[in-house]
Amino acid sequence: MKKIILAAALAVSGLALPAHASDKIDEATQAKITEQLTAQGYEVRKIDSEDGMIEVYALKDGKKFELYLNEALEIVKSKEES
Template sequence: MTRILALALALALPVSAFASSDAALTTQRVTEITNKLTAEGYEVRKIDMEDGMIEAYVLKNGQRYELYLDAALNVVSTKIDD
């Protein structure tokens, strides 16, 4: 019975809960990124991972941007999104 309960619980958890890589975007990590970028004046629309970098789609002063962040949440590249 315990094994069935453990299996049912494991299947109910999101896949990201099992990710051990720093590249995984957990809910906590997304919240941390959103808070940081919001404090810098951005309105965060979407956050993804691309090629090992965090990619954030944001708005600031009516302009859309794609920001690329490293693991320490430093913006390493900014691209104007047309």
């Protein structure tokens, strides 16, 4: 019973973070990605994280793209959505 109470107390205090919390992309990195991709002609719509990579949803030349960036913020994979 004490373990349950302790776990609940940690969760409420914010010390027990969900496993995916480390996947959050901070605002400074998001701003850098947006600036970089805008310079390449993309209109960034959403920045997320998936499978350890940064996933960016963007438009360019009227087409939708899913871009995957590595830790160095380099595009390593690009998918055009229909």
